[in-house]
Amino acid sequence: MSAAVQSPLRRFLADFAASRVALAAAVLLAAILFAALFAPLLSPQDPYDLSQLDIMDSKLEPGAKGASGNTFVLGSDEQGRDLWSAILYGLRISLGVGVLATVVAMAFGSMVGLASAWIGGRFDALMMRIVDLQLSFPAILVALVLLAVLGQGVDKVVMALVIVQWAYYARTVRGSALVERNREYIEAARCLALSPARIVLRHLLPNCLPPLIVIATVQVAHAIALEATLSFLGLGMPITSPSLGLLIANGYTQLLSGKYWISFFPGVALVLTIVAINLVGDHLRDVLNPRLSR
Amino acid sequence: MLAFILRRLMQSTGVLFVMSLLVFFGVYAIGNPVDILVNPNADQQDIARAIAELGLDQPLHLQYWHFLSGALSGDLGVSFSTGIPALELIFQRMPATLELAAASMVIAIVFGIPLGLYAGLRPESKVAKGIMAGSILGFSLPTFWVGLMLIMVFSVWLGWLPPTGRGDTVDLFGVPVSFLTLDGWSHLLLPATNLALFNLALLIRLTRAGTREVMVQDYIRFARAKGLSDSRIIGVHVLKNIMIPIVTIVGLEFGSVIAFAVVTESIFAWPGMGKLLIDSINQLDRPVIVAYVLLIVLMFVLINLVVDVLYSLLDPRIRLADSGGAR
Numbered sequence: 001m002s003a004a005v006q007s008p009l010r011r012f013l014a015d016f017a018a019s020r021v022a023l024a025a026a027v028l029l030a031a032i033l034f035a036a037l038f039a040p041l042l043s044p045q046d047p048y049d050l051s052q053l054d055i056m057d058s059k060l061e062p063g064a065k066g067a068s069g070n071t072f073v074l075g076s077d078e079q080g081r082d083l084w085s086a087i088l089y090g091l092r093i094s095l096g097v098g099v100l101a102t103v104v105a106m107a108f109g110s111m112v113g114l115a116s117a118w119i120g121g122r123f124d125a126l127m128m129r130i131v132d133l134q135l136s137f138p139a140i141l142v143a144l145v146l147l148a149v150l151g152q153g154v155d156k157v158v159m160a161l162v163i164v165q166w167a168y169y170a171r172t173v174r175g176s177a178l179v180e181r182n183r184e185y186i187e188a189a190r191c192l193a194l195s196p197a198r199i200v201l202r203h204l205l206p207n208c209l210p211p212l213i214v215i216a217t218v219q220v221a222h223a224i225a226l227e228a229t230l231s232f233l234g235l236g237m238p239i240t241s242p243s244l245g246l247l248i249a250n251g252y253t254q255l256l257s258g259k260y261w262i263s264f265f266p267g268v269a270l271v272l273t274i275v276a277i278n279l280v281g282d283h284l285r286d287v288l289n290p291r292l293s294r
Numbered sequence: 295m296l297a298f299i300l301r302r303l304m305q306s307t308g309v310l311f312v313m314s315l316l317v318f319f320g321v322y323a324i325g326n327p328v329d330i331l332v333n334p335n336a337d338q339q340d341i342a343r344a345i346a347e348l349g350l351d352q353p354l355h356l357q358y359w360h361f362l363s364g365a366l367s368g369d370l371g372v373s374f375s376t377g378i379p380a381l382e383l384i385f386q387r388m389p390a391t392l393e394l395a396a397a398s399m400v401i402a403i404v405f406g407i408p409l410g411l412y413a414g415l416r417p418e419s420k421v422a423k424g425i426m427a428g429s430i431l432g433f434s435l436p437t438f439w440v441g442l443m444l445i446m447v448f449s450v451w452l453g454w455l456p457p458t459g460r461g462d463t464v465d466l467f468g469v470p471v472s473f474l475t476l477d478g479w480s481h482l483l484l485p486a487t488n489l490a491l492f493n494l495a496l497l498i499r500l501t502r503a504g505t506r507e508v509m510v511q512d513y514i515r516f517a518r519a520k521g522l523s524d525s526r527i528i529g530v531h532v533l534k535n536i537m538i539p540i541v542t543i544v545g546l547e548f549g550s551v552i553a554f555a556v557v558t559e560s561i562f563a564w565p566g567m568g569k570l571l572i573d574s575i576n577q578l579d580r581p582v583i584v585a586y587v588l589l590i591v592l593m594f595v596l597i598n599l600v601v602d603v604l605y606s607l608l609d610p611r612i613r614l615a616d617s618g619g620a621r
Contacts (some may be wrong), residue, residue, distance in 0.1 A: 008305075053351075110478050133309060136598055137553075137591075137594055138553040138554065140553055140556070141553040141590065142555060144575075145317065148583055225434075225436045228436055228439075229437070230440070232438045232557075233556075233557065233560055233572055234572070234576065248439060252442060253566060255445060255450065256444055256445070256449070256450060256457060258450055258451075260450070263439075263442050263444070263446075264443075267436075267439040267442065267443070270439065271435055271436070274433075274435075275430075275531060278430075278433075278434050
């Protein structure tokens with residue numbers, strides 16, 4: 001028992017750091033989050049302040065110097081906007097939408113899953129039927145149809161992403177809650193005559209969290225990719241919220257004339273974000289699941 | 295058995311009905327089509343006539359009833375913007391999508407199974423690790439961006455393949471197809487590759503996992519002991535045993551390939567029904583959207599039904615579990 005001196009958090013961190021790839025991905029992810037958070041401080045210009053843009057700087061190659069002597073590290077787009085700045089601001093929007101949608105979907109899905117496992121019977125059967133039904137259609141199709149119905153807008157994109165995602169959480173939480181429900185500690189809590197809400201939220205929910213965290217990490221990446229795809233198709237974010245997907249869509253028209261950088265670099269940022277999140281999520285699953293540990 | 299199929303059929307019909315209701319009310323609740331479809335300079339009389347022509351002056355439930363009875367007789371309304379029946383418009387575009395989807399499936403199978411087999415037989419080799427790393431990329435790279443990069447490299451930089459369109463088509467049994475002309479092939483290659491990437495990665499992983507599971511079984515050891523050649527062991531004993539999940543996935547994935555074709559078709563301007571959907575959404579051409587969605591839903595319900603029935607034929611336990619009501 002001497003090893004038990006190590007706190008759970010430290011053990012978790014040590015386990016996590018054991019994989020070099022995952023560690024590198026975590027560092028990259030931290031850097032991306034940092035860049036998105038402090039975009040105004042890190043970018044040479046505010047890409048959406050029109051007074052800072054010069055039409056003479058339009059479509060400059062990466063590394064070229066602008067009319068006022070500033071360097072465009074990753075080039076500029078049609079309006080003479082510095083791409084590096086645009087990417088940093090775009091990251092904020094993409095990450096923000098992805099995380100927000102995932103948190104809301106997780107909260108809603110977990111509630112449905114917990115209620116399903118706790119109440120059981122017809123409610124459970126009905127909910128799981130809806131989950132089955134929804135998961136039998138590809139996410140992109142559901143999201144497309146929803147946005148065709150709802151129209152454009154940040155709130156609508158978030159809503160579509162939530163509707164696409166909640167079913168995963170509902171099913172996962174229900175699965176773990178069904179197992180945990182019959183454990184002794186729940187019985188003990190019942191014997192203490194605690195209210196059902198308290199038992200479910202304070203006793204049941206925390207014990208269903210680990211698989212939830214893993215799914216949520218990976219789902220953030222999915223949400224970001226889906227939002228980018230929808231925005232690229234012109235059905236996602238409005239032009240007033242230029243996410244990475246919109247930046248890529250902007251460059252698409254220039255791609256055929258050889259001006260690759262307007263689409264290429266936002267895409268690289270998107271891919272790095274998604275891959276980093278996926279690698280961290282994959283490794284989290286290995287670390288949080290004691291059955292897989294060596 | 296018959297009872298099981300009937301029950302499933304009824305469930306599927308129920309799903310179709312619910313979806314038609316959801317889609318209809320959802321799609322018919324957005325915007326005012328009159329603003330979009332009628333010339334802004336038209337006078338009141340023209341607008342009123344257009345509304346009456348499109349049936350937009352009736353209450354929603356009557357519009358739905360009209361639509362449902364029409365749908366059951368194969369009439370899903372007339373496209374607002376082209377004046378062609380929606381269903382006809384979709385059927386015109388369908389061969390292009392099916393061809394693209396089939397081509398991408400072929401690419402995924404032809405490359406995915408051998409690569410997965412190799413990775414499963416030599417899991418420790420460098421090449422196998424490279425294949426697996428590549429398959430992770432196939433999962434995580436956004437399809438639309440990969441498509442752009444394919445255009446950038448193969449059309450803009452190298453100039454080998456055309457970036458957009460379908461090229462020359464030849465009629466095969468009255469249906470235009472691209473894969474019989476050289477020009478058609480050159481147009482098909484990029485979008486099909488783009489669409490194949492996800493399933494290629496999926497098939498590599500499935501085949502690898504299956505192969506690793508099968509290789510340690512007693513019957514493989516027995517086949518070795520009999521002195522069978524490696525190619526016979528792999529070709530007959532391994533492949534046959536890993537095929538069941540692979541065939542299932544290929545069947546199920548065909549539906550999602552058609553759904554994902556929406557993205558690929560938009561990038562490569564491939565004139566399929568996915569591009570038609572995006573164009574229709576942008577023009578608020580609601581009959582076409584509704585018809586497309588219902589058709590896709592019908593397709594998915596049918597695919598799921600067929601897979602369920604096939605499963606119950608292969609594994610009687612599924613039938614029993616379902617009729618017992620204990621799930």
